[in-house]
Amino acid sequence: MISPPPAPRILLLTGAPGVGKTTLLRQLLADLPVPRAGFLPAEIREGGQRLGFTLETLDGRQGVLAHRRIPGPPRVGPYGVDLAVLDGLGTAALEGALAARCLAVIDEIGKMECASPRFVAVLEAVLAADLPLLATIMLGPHSIADQVKGHPRARCLTVTRANREACAAEARALLRHLTAPPALSS
Numbered sequence: 001m002i003s004p005p006p007a008p009r010i011l012l013l014t015g016a017p018g019v020g021k022t023t024l025l026r027q028l029l030a031d032l033p034v035p036r037a038g039f040l041p042a043e044i045r046e047g048g049q050r051l052g053f054t055l056e057t058l059d060g061r062q063g064v065l066a067h068r069r070i071p072g073p074p075r076v077g078p079y080g081v082d083l084a085v086l087d088g089l090g091t092a093a094l095e096g097a098l099a100a101r102c103l104a105v106i107d108e109i110g111k112m113e114c115a116s117p118r119f120v121a122v123l124e125a126v127l128a129a130d131l132p133l134l135a136t137i138m139l140g141p142h143s144i145a146d147q148v149k150g151h152p153r154a155r156c157l158t159v160t161r162a163n164r165e166a167c168a169a170e171a172r173a174l175l176r177h178l179t180a181p182p183a184l185s186s
Contacts, residue, residue, distance in 0.1 A: 008155035010133045011174050012109075012148065013167070015159035021136040024159060025107050028134065028171055029058075034179045036134075037097035038105030039090040041065065052079055053112075055086065057093040058105060065090075066112055074115040081112045091119045098122070098129055103179055106135035114144045127151060132178040 013021045022040065029036070037058055044052040044067065052067030063085035064070070070080030090106075090113070097104035104126045106113070113119050126133055127148065137156070138145050149156050155174055157167045 007177065008153050008174060009130065009178055010127070010135075010148070010151055010154040011171060011178060012135055012137045012154055012156040013159055013171070014137050014139045014149070014156055016139060019159050019161055020164050021159050022107055024164065024168055024171065025105070025134065025136055027168065028175060029105065031172065032103075032175055032179065034103055035100060036103035036105050037093050037100060038103075038107075038134075039093050040105070040107045055090050057089050059093070061089050061093075063089050074112075076111045076115070079112070081115055083116050086113060086116050087118045091116065091122050094119075094122045094126060097131065098125055101129075101131060104131050104133045104135075106133070108136040108138065109145050109148055110138040111142065114142065120144055123148070134175065134178075 013024060015021050026040065039055050039057045041053045041055055043050050044054060044064070052070070053065045054062050055065035056062040064082060065085050066076065066079035066081045068078050070082055072080030074081050074083070094104055094106065106123070109123065123144070137148060139158070148154065157171060159167045
C-alpha cells in the first residue's frame with residue numbers, strides 16, 4: 001500500500017515582482033492569531049524612486065537591509081546588502097521562531113537573504129525542525145530557493161494579478177491546517 005504524501009507544513013508564495021506577494025503575506029498574518037516570529041521588508045522610496053529596503057521583524061525591530069548607497073559586498077542588482085542587519089534582526093528572529101517552536105515567517109527567500117551563510121543555516125534548521133513556515137520566495141532559479149521549493153512538505157503557490165484572490169483563499173485554508181494544534185491522542 002502506498003502511503004499518502006505528508007501534509008504540507010511550508011507555505012510558499014512565489015511570483016513575478018510586483019504581483020502582491022508581500023501584500024498577501026501581510027493580509028494572511030493579519031488574519032492569523034497564532035504565535036509567530038520572522039521578518040518582512042518595506043521599500044525605501046524617495047521622489048518616486050526605490051532606493052532600497054528596510055527589514056522589520058514581527059516584534060517591531062528594524063534596520064536598513066539594502067540600499068543603493070551601501071557599498072556591499074554583497075550586491076544584488078543596484079543594492080548593497082547589509083548582512084549585519086539581516087543576521088542581527090532577520091536571522092535572529094528566525095532563531096526565535098525555532099526556540100519558541102512557532103510559525104516562522106520570511107519575506108523573502110531571495111538573493112539578498114541567501115547571501116548570508118547564517119541565514120541559510122537557520123533556514124535549513126527551520127526546514128528540519130518540523131515547524132510551520134510561511135514565506136515568499138523568489139520565482140527564478142536559485143540553488144537554495146529551489147531546494148526549499150522542492151521540500152517534500154512544501155506547497156508553493158504562484159501568485160499573479162489574475163489569481164491573487166484564489167491564492168489568498170487557498171493560502172488561508174492551508175494556514176488553518178498548518179497552524180492547527182496537534183490532535184489530542186486518545
